[in-house]
Amino acid sequence: MKRDIILAGVGGQGILSIATVIGEAALKEGLYLKQAEVHGMSQRGGDVQSNLRLSSEPIYSDLIAKGGADIIISLEPMEALRYLPYLKPDGWIVSSCKPFVNIPNYPDIEQVLEHIQAVKNHVLLDVEVLAKEAGAPLQAANMVLLGAAIPMLGIDHDKIVAGVERIFARKGEAVVAANIAAIEAGYSASKH
Amino acid sequence: MKHLLLGDEAIAQGAIDAGLSGVYAYPGTPSTEITEYIQLSEKRKGDEAKDKIFCQWATNEKTAMEGALGMSYMGKRALVCMKHVGMNVCADAFMNAAITGVNGGLVVVAADDPSMHSSQNEQDSRFYAKFAMIPCLEPSNQQEAYDMMHYAFDLSESLRTPILLRVTTRMAHSRAVVETMDTPREQNELSAPENTNHFILLPAFARKNYAELVDAQADFIQTSEESQYNQYTKGSNPKKAIVTTGIAYNYLMEAIGEASNTHYPLSNSEASILKITQYPLPKALIDQMVADGAEEILVMEEGQPVVEELLRGMVPSSVAVKGRLTGDLPRMGELTPDSVALALSNSEASNSPLPIPELVVGRPPALCQGCGHRDMYAALNEVAREHENAKIFGDIGCYTLGALSPFHAIHACVEMGASITMAKGAADAGQFPSFAVIGDSTFTHSGMTGLLDCVNSKANVVVLISDNLTTGMTGGQDSAGTGRLEAICEGLGVEKEHVRVVVPLPKNMEEIKQVLREEVAYNGTSVVIARRECIQTLKRHLKQNKK
Numbered sequence: 110m111k112r113d114i115i116l117a118g119v120g121g122q123g124i125l126s127i128a129t130v131i132g133e134a135a136l137k138e139g140l141y142l143k144q145a146e147v148h149g150m151s152q153r154g155g156d157v158q159s160n161l162r163l164s165s166e167p168i169y170s171d172l173i174a175k176g177g178a179d180i181i182i183s184l185e186p187m188e189a190l191r192y193l194p195y196l197k198p199d200g201w202i203v204s205s206c207k208p209f210v211n212i213p214n215y216p217d218i219e220q221v222l223e224h225i226q227a228v229k230n231h232v233l234l235d236v237e238v239l240a241k242e243a244g245a246p247l248q249a250a251n252m253v254l255l256g257a258a259i260p261m262l263g264i265d266h267d268k269i270v271a272g273v274e275r276i277f278a279r280k281g282e283a284v285v286a287a288n289i290a291a292i293e294a295g296y297s298a299s300k301h
Numbered sequence: 302m303k304h305l306l307l308g309d310e311a312i313a314q315g316a317i318d319a320g321l322s323g324v325y326a327y328p329g330t331p332s333t334e335i336t337e338y339i340q341l342s343e344k345r346k347g348d349e350a351k352d353k354i355f356c357q358w359a360t361n362e363k364t365a366m367e368g369a370l371g372m373s374y375m376g377k378r379a380l381v382c383m384k385h386v387g388m389n390v391c392a393d394a395f396m397n398a399a400i401t402g403v404n405g406g407l408v409v410v411a412a413d414d415p416s417m418h419s420s421q422n423e424q425d426s427r428f429y430a431k432f433a434m435i436p437c438l439e440p441s442n443q444q445e446a447y448d449m450m451h452y453a454f455d456l457s458e459s460l461r462t463p464i465l466l467r468v469t470t471r472m473a474h475s476r477a478v479v480e481t482m483d484t485p486r487e488q489n490e491l492s493a494p495e496n497t498n499h500f501i502l503l504p505a506f507a508r509k510n511y512a513e514l515v516d517a518q519a520d521f522i523q524t525s526e527e528s529q530y531n532q533y534t535k536g537s538n539p540k541k542a543i544v545t546t547g548i549a550y551n552y553l554m555e556a557i558g559e560a561s562n563t564h565y566p567l568s569n570s571e572a573s574i575l576k577i578t579q580y581p582l583p584k585a586l587i588d589q590m591v592a593d594g595a596e597e598i599l600v601m602e603e604g605q606p607v608v609e610e611l612l613r614g615m616v617p618s619s620v621a622v623k624g625r626l627t628g629d630l631p632r633m634g635e636l637t638p639d640s641v642a643l644a645l646s647n648s649e650a651s652n653s654p655l656p657i658p659e660l661v662v663g664r665p666p667a668l669c670q671g672c673g674h675r676d677m678y679a680a681l682n683e684v685a686r687e688h689e690n691a692k693i694f695g696d697i698g699c700y701t702l703g704a705l706s707p708f709h710a711i712h713a714c715v716e717m718g719a720s721i722t723m724a725k726g727a728a729d730a731g732q733f734p735s736f737a738v739i740g741d742s743t744f745t746h747s748g749m750t751g752l753l754d755c756v757n758s759k760a761n762v763v764v765l766i767s768d769n770l771t772t773g774m775t776g777g778q779d780s781a782g783t784g785r786l787e788a789i790c791e792g793l794g795v796e797k798e799h800v801r802v803v804v805p806l807p808k809n810m811e812e813i814k815q816v817l818r819e820e821v822a823y824n825g826t827s828v829v830i831a832r833r834e835c836i837q838t839l840k841r842h843l844k845q846n847k848k
Contacts, residue, residue, distance in 0.1 A: 119664065120666065132305055132476070136303075136305060136478065141477075141478065142305065142476070142477065142478060143475060143476065143477050144475060144476040144477075145471055145474060145475040145476075146307075146474050146475065146476070147418070147474070148330055148331060148333075148334075148419070148474050148776075153666035153667055153668065153669065153699065153702065154664075154666055154667045154669070155664050155665055155666035155667070156663075156664040160475075168477075169442075169550075169551040169552070169554040169555045169558065170551045170552050170554075170555035170638045171471045171472070171475035171477075171548070171551065172471060172552075172637055172638055173638070174555070174637070174638035174639050174642065175639050176654045176655075177638075187660075187661055187662075187664075188664075190657065190658050190660075190661050191657060191661050193655040193656065193657055193658070194654075194655055194656060194657060196654070196655055197654070198654045198655075211664070211667065212662065212663075212664055212665075213706075214662050215662070216660035216661070216662060217660070220660055221660065224658045224660070228655075
């Protein structure tokens with residue numbers, strides 16, 4: 110088993126929480142893991158990404174080579190496109206379709222989405238609406254996206270859910286339930 | 302026990318488990334998490350615990366280095382952490398600690414930032430180890446980073462020298478599973494050095510110490526040659542050899558492992574490989590590589606071409622040394638799996654399968670919405686525009702983003718503290734008005750001495766201290782002068798009536814502009830403190846109070 114994943118978004122959107130849950134589940138599975146993060150100045154509303162590598166064999170590089178990523182998971186559609194050179198030809202893009210506009214020259218969103226749709230394997234979701242429909246707070250939108258990526262992760266659905274339970278346990282039952290509802294919403298939306 | 306740790310956290314846990322007594326540091330990306338991890342671990346221990354580890358932030362890297370040397374003097378193990386440019390700030394103490402030597406183990410961690418993700422240059426700290434003539438360690442992965450802390454303290458105590466441990470961004474900020482010891486080693490007992498002359502660098506004593514340091518070089522090299530952390534493997538085609546340092550080894554192994562299924566034709570997998578993670582360079586291993594027939598050596602190192610240059614003086618001229626200087630690897634920036642794989646291939650790499658669509662635009666970082674620096678710049682820009690040629694000298698922190706849209710406010714930003722002294726120099730040259738913008742933490746780090754220069758020459762400058770009560774850019778660490786900035790400025794000799802305080806909020810815009818105008822009109826040194834808590838730490842504090 111080997112999955113190279115690029116997590117993308119805008120500083121503050123919560124991509125590292127996605128990485129934390131996948132990481133927790135992967136460790137429990139006894140997988141090797143490497144996860145390179147971005148800290149510091151680039152967090153201030155700029156583009157952020159994390160390279161997450163999972164494998165049943167030892168992993169050397171902290172970074173994914175171009176053309177090597179199995180999945181791009183992005184909380185922002187234009188940010189998904191920024192890492193296209195890293196995607197394998199048959200790789201997946203799982204992205205929120207909702208633009209995060211904090212720059213004056215943000216491109217036409219329809220064109221952005223068309224570029225994503227031009228990639229053979231893609232899932233585009235309005236994760237905020239799905240979170241709301243599932244009765245989860247806006248902050249759980251990132252878990253909707255994670256739920257949508259489960260079919261491509263190579264880690265079972267139940268094991269990701271168990272990871273969510275462990276990660277959010279100290280925040281109380283209500284938070285765990287909301288995040289699991291968000292995961293399920295993304296999971297079923299992605300399967301359809 | 303197995304833990305998922307950042308490289309920085311592995312270093313921190315490694316130091317704790319090696320019997321650390323104190324960490325001395327100033328925050329700086331990518332090194333900050335080392336000290337934060339130790340602080341958190343101390344907090345969990347509780348106040349009652351014995352064997353506390355000192356872990357309060359220092360005012361700057363120089364005071365940190367000196368504090369650590371003092372702790373080492375008393376026989377205990379001390380750690381100093383900083384980003385690469387912090388090495389410049391502590392260089393005086395660092396260089397001379399190599400001359401005094403140590404009593405308790407002393408390890409200096411420098412986190413370099415090639416590609417300048419969050420820095421103003423990409424200087425390579427290995428030069429400092431060579432400059433000071435002390436051993437340097439450069440772990441290739443998180444487990445090694447953990448293990449090496451124990452090794453580093455042992456090495457420091459057995460060789461009686463400080464050790465520099467150098468990491469780079471991808472090591473500092475990448476997580477992996479790390480196996481740790483079950484119980485930490487005990488801290489050292491308090492014990493002053495037997496011979497205090499070693500720590501008195503009068504020329505007569507210093508000459509003796511320096512001679513000892515020069516003599517010790519052979520030992521340091523031998524230690525490197527015998528170290529488990531330096532490994533030479535003869536290849537099936539030893540005419541070709543590859544030398545890696547630090548994490549470059551990972552990119553090499555990745556490329557070799559992937560050779561069968563990537564678009565890079567790999568031609569060097571039969572090459573001899575010398576993996577270096579300890580310096581000075583292991584001469585015997587390099588000699589062996591040459592004796593085995595190496596005709597071409599490709600050097601892969603993160604940062605500047607330190608080893609590439611050194612090797613040229615160590616191997617016969619008939620041996621070709623390749624790397625960043627020869628264009629086989631990029632001259633600048635961090636290594637990537639792609640640049641390494643490309644250097645290994647004989648042909649141009651096929652292009653990546655998919656290009657970035659042209660419509661994708663940059664998304665630069667920006668000051669947070671609601672940040673006090675924004676209101677400070679809004680007022681300052683308006684007052685500055687009332688003059689034909691106002692110059693605003695910036696400094697290092699979130700407020701450096703004032704250089705970008707929409708403010709375009711600052712005209713210089715060089716290094717910690719330079720805003721005040723450059724504004725002074727510009728005023729000395731005849732510039733009017735001359736402004737400095739500096740954060741509270743940067744001011745206490747390196748701005749206070751410059752302000753004293755201003756006072757002493759009655760420089761006509763307006764120093765704006767944008768006080769957000771924290772060290773914001775690195776994530777909100779304590780700031781050394783919080784609550785005492787007015788007293789510090791007055792103590793340095795700024796006249797009381799020219800130390801002004803404003804609250805940077807849109808509703809106070811007229812008042813702030815008026816204060817700035819008055820201080821521009823004053824022919825002398827003024828300080829305007831714009832004080833409002835960082836919006837990020839405010840949110841955190843409100844959340845904590847709710848609980």
